Amino acid sequence: MITKIRTFRKGGIHPSENKISANKPIDTSNIPSLVVIPLSQHIGKPAIPVVNKGDIVKTGTLLAKADGLISANIHSSVSGTVLKIDEVMTISGFKHPAVYIEVDGDIWEDDIDTTDTLIKDCNLSSDEIKDKILEKGIVGMGGATFPLHVKLSPPPNSEAKYLLINAVECEPYLTCDHALMLEKSEEILVGTSILMKALNVEKAMIGIEANKPDAIKKLGKLSDNYKNIDIVPLKVRYPQGGEKQLVEACIGRQIPSGALPISVGAVVVNVATVFASYEAIQKNKPLIERVxxxxxxxxEKPCNIRTRLGVPIGQLIEQAGGLPENTKKIIAGGPMMGKAISNIDMRATKGLSGLLIIPTLEAQRNEMKNCIRCGKCVNICCMGLTPYFLMNVSEFSDWDKAESAHITDCVECGSCSFVCPANRPILDYIRLGKNNVMKAKKARNN
Incomplete structure (x- = not known):
């Protein structure tokens, strides 16, 4: 069923969408001769390697086991020989342990179903589904990379009532989720039903911004065959894809300061994560590739590419026509919340949704001027904060004032910097302040 169009109430902006790769079929990347698979592709502790130099692995072989609750298993995306376990620079900007694999063919583990046959029925119990999600290394693929098995196990005294599927994709330029919805619509609906069973909830909503009418129409038609799954069209409004904004838009509830969606009975899962969950449960396939x-x-050729994890970013860029001569910056993710990367030898990981190549003129920052107290950043803040004030106190390292002004509620959407007529790097300073306040709070709790 398709509901009426909805949105959140406070703040928000509408930057140019630039969805220039929309409606293009998903391409598939080639497998290189060497892949490097980081062991930290998720929030929490890096996984602990269970292979050694010289080991022969298949596509889907377990390479490293989760270290504790907030961690995730890592699997081989290729078949071949482990050359070494060493560090590699990741998109985070830090070095992490990684498994280097020399590729030899593409031989999959025997228990993985590599066909495209749709499998609807799932006879696993709630606990068995969660165990399989843990086993196959499924994490949030919208960027946060939070281990899904943890999200599917609400803490004591909390009850999940709604499963919300984040298919908003409100970041300008990005279209990988849109392409996935068009090509894997029914798999996404089956995956949604499976996660509903894991959570023991009777209601699911798939939130999609109204600039994807083809996805809304297709999923809406198919959803009539699936019990209690609504397709929720959302007004095009950044940052609609933020968890707190999506929860408010879909079920009309506001998440309290410092709380998680489960506090209002909601669990939010990205649509690509839902598809990966379908493959994990119905195909026994680990999370080893993504779009x-x-x-x-x-x-030259903007595109959506299904790629194995561990493939160099440079190979994906070559598939899109190569780096233009006037390239100044490459962003991992979208232009609002993504991060600039330093080289194209970094590797595709579970949380990488996009590569945005920016020319010189658009990459230059304009000269920063004094704040004119226009209030634009306050008016558009979806969290009801005072961004100019948070920048000021962060600039002068006044962490107590930053904390009392709820700096940790900032969702880092970048809307404040986007609208600032004085070109002030508001978000940069808020991130600095937020990081220091969180460190101070953690020290107090230890």
Whole structure:
């Protein structure tokens, strides 16, 4: 069923969408001769390797086991020989342990179903589903990379009533989720039903922004065959894909300061994560590949590419036509919340949704001027904060004032910097302040 269009109430902006890779079929990347698979592709502790130099692995072989509750298993995306376990620079900007694999063919583990046959029925119990999600290394693929098995196990005294599927994709340029919804619609609905069973909830909503009418129409038609799954069209409004904004738009409840969606009975899962969950449960397939958007105004062939994890980013860019001569910056993710990367030898990981290639003129920052107290950043803040004030106190390292002004509620959407007529790097300073306040709070609790 398709509901009426909805949105959140406070703040928000509408930057140019630039969905130039929309409606293009998903391409598939080639497998290189060497893949490097980081053991930290999730929030929490890096996984602990269970292979050694010289080991022969298949596509889907377990490489490293989760270290504790907030961690995730890592599997091989290729078949071949383990060359070494060493560090690699990741998109985070830090070095992490990784498994280097020399590729030899593409031989899959025998228990993985590699066909495209749709499997609807799932006879597993709630606990068995969660165990399989843990086993197959499924994490949030919208960017946060939070281990899904933890999210599917609400803490004591909390009850999940709604499963919300985040298919908003409100970041400009990115279209990988849109492409996935068009090509894997029914698998997504089956995956949604499976996660509903894991959570023991009777209601699911798939939130999609109204600039994807084809996905809304297709999923809406198919959802009539699935019990209690609503397709919720959402007004095009950034940052609609933020968890707190999506929860408010879909079920009309506001998440309290410092709380999680489960506090209002909601669990939010990205649509790509739902598809990965379908493959894990119904196909016994670990999370070893994902769809990534490679795009930019000067890119020769903007596209959505299904790629194995551990493939160098440079290979994906070459598939999109290569780096334009006037390239100044490459962003991992979207332009609002993504991060600039330093080289194209970094590897595709579970949380990488896009590569945005920006030309020189668009990458330059304009000269920062004094704040004119226009209030634009306050008016558009979806969290009801005072961004100019948070920047000021962070600039002067006044962490007590930053904390009392609820700096940790900032969702880092970047809307404040986007609208600032004085070109002030508001979000940069808020991130600095937020990080220091969180460190101070953690020290107090230890």
């Amino acid at each position: 990534i958007t490679v795009t930019g105004k000067h890119v």
